[in-house]
Amino acid sequence: MSGEIFSQEHQIVYYETDQTGKLSIPMIFNLAILASANQSKLLGQGEEQVHANKNGWVVLQYDLHITKRPQNGDVIVIKTQAQEYNPYFAVRNFWLETSTGEELVKIKSIFAMIDMEQRKMIRIPQDIMDAYQATKVKYIDKIPAPQTIDATLPTVKQAYHVRYLDIDSNQHVNNAQYFDWLIDPLGTEFLQSHELVNLNIKYATEVRYGQEVESHFQVFDNQMTTVHQIKVGESINTEASLKWRKIIN
Incomplete structure (x- = not known):
């Protein structure tokens, strides 16, 4: 059986939204x-306790599905559950819901x-996973890999410098920062005429302070799919595929 579902209430405030007044994509992940x-x-396995052993959690992949983004002033319920784990990987689910239980985001x-x-992956300590009461499995329920850049076609790219405030307590770029790098190059015209419905992102290599990154993307399926890479030099640090729907005014 999967671990217990933890939930907390939250009211969306203006600085968590984008130009549309809706909860921004980076803030969806920050709230999760x-x-x-x-x-x-609450379970005694907070950042302070984990870091005391010189360990830290890192996310390898997200699969986001959006039914409806909440807006400024909305009261939502954020839920999370440790689903399952094996010695090296753990699966966690998140939901954003209305106060009446309507699912907005998964x-x-x-x-x-x-x-x-050492910046190397280690076995997850058993006492940590015991606290979450997640199901121990031999093979975790994997997320399919995102669609990748077509190397035979050109990409649109934009460069970014990794700043001090991009770095989190795990000493690498905060995961939410990648969504800025992915989405910003698409431009205002595209973003004001399309609404994100699915995002699959896979992190491969850490990005560190002071590095120069390039955000590359290609557009497919009559502008309904965008495919992305975050690169440092020739190294591919992150790959993502985003699905969109056209906004009908």
Whole structure:
């Protein structure tokens, strides 16, 4: 049986929204991680306890599905559940719902644990997973890989410099920052005429302070799919595919 579902209420405030007045994509993930952090702290497995052993959680992949983004002033319920794990990987689910239980957003995620000094993946300590009461499995329920850039076609690209405030307590670029790099190059005209419905992102290599990244993308399916890469030099750090719907005014 999967672990217990943790939930907390939250009212959307203006600085969590984008130009449309709806909860921004980076903030969707920030609120999800806030809920998991609060659950972990409640169970005695918060960041302070994990970092005391020089370990840290890192996300490997997200699969986001959006039914409807909440707006400024809306009161929502954020839910999260540790679903299952094996010695090296853990699956966690997140939901954003209305106060009456209508599902707005669902996220499936895969996490691993690293030694923060050696920056290498380690076995997840059993006492941590015992606290979450997740199901122990031999093979986790994987997320399909995102669609990848077609190397035979040109990409549109934009460069970004990794700033001090992009770095989180795990000493690498905060996961939510990648969504800025993915979405920003699409431009105002595209973003004001399309609404995101699905995002599949897979992180391969950490991006660190001071590096220069390039965000590449291609557009397919009559502008209903965008495919992305985040690169440092020739190294592909992140790949993502995004599905959109046309906004009908």
